[in-house]
Amino acid sequence: MAKKAEATAYVPSGVSPSRRLRRRFAIRLWSVRNSRMLEWFYERFSNVFLLLHPVWKGIGYKRVEAPVKFVEAQVKGLLFDCRMCGQCALSSTGMSCPMNCPKQLRNGPCGGVRANGHCEVEPDMPCVWVQAWQGSRNMKKGDAILNVQKPVDQSIRETSAWLRVTANAAAAKEGEGATSK
Numbered sequence: 001m002a003k004k005a006e007a008t009a010y011v012p013s014g015v016s017p018s019r020r021l022r023r024r025f026a027i028r029l030w031s032v033r034n035s036r037m038l039e040w041f042y043e044r045f046s047n048v049f050l051l052l053h054p055v056w057k058g059i060g061y062k063r064v065e066a067p068v069k070f071v072e073a074q075v076k077g078l079l080f081d082c083r084m085c086g087q088c089a090l091s092s093t094g095m096s097c098p099m100n101c102p103k104q105l106r107n108g109p110c111g112g113v114r115a116n117g118h119c120e121v122e123p124d125m126p127c128v129w130v131q132a133w134q135g136s137r138n139m140k141k142g143d144a145i146l147n148v149q150k151p152v153d154q155s156i157r158e159t160s161a162w163l164r165v166t167a168n169a170a171a172a173k174e175g176e177g178a179t180s181k
């Protein structure tokens with residue numbers, strides 16, 4: 001049987017089992033409570049980003065990636081504790097980032113949610129999926145939480161979900177234009 005690591009004087013502070021820095025959940029919980037307003041805002045924001053597609057394309061998506069990714073990481077880091085997975089699910093998860101689940105579950109909670117709605121791995125943290133359900137109930141398209149999410153594609157971690165969504169939407173629009181001609 002493997003020997004248990006010996007206790008030493010060094011106990012890392014401020015680091016959770018999932019390597020998530022422990023910090024207050026106040027802002028993240030605020031985002032869930034205001035999911036309807038954030039949904040409204042993101043809808044408009046993504047439309048503006050899509051309108052700017054010719055600009056991104058002109059400059060080159062590769063060139064704009066670094067600054068856009070920087071801004072995205074700061075904004076979403078503050079509001080959602082974003083881990084920059086590159087395949088944002090916030091619109092389908094009540095504005096509660098599933099990557100904050102220590103088990104990184106993308107399709108609902110595990111069986112270990114505590115009676116008080118907290119996580120079994122990190123007892124001080126409200127379960128992100130309990131929050132996701134509550135947030136989704138405020139949203140216009142909240143039933144998207146019922147859609148099955150694909151497994152995380154690790155090859156696109158640390159990339160901009162904003163640019164990816166925009167490029168995909170532009171390609172879909174161009175495709176529609178081509179078929180209707």
Ligand code: SF4
Nearest residue numbers: 082083085088089097
């Ligand atoms: S789902 Fe991914 S991109 Fe969206 S907030 Fe969470 S880590 Fe960031």
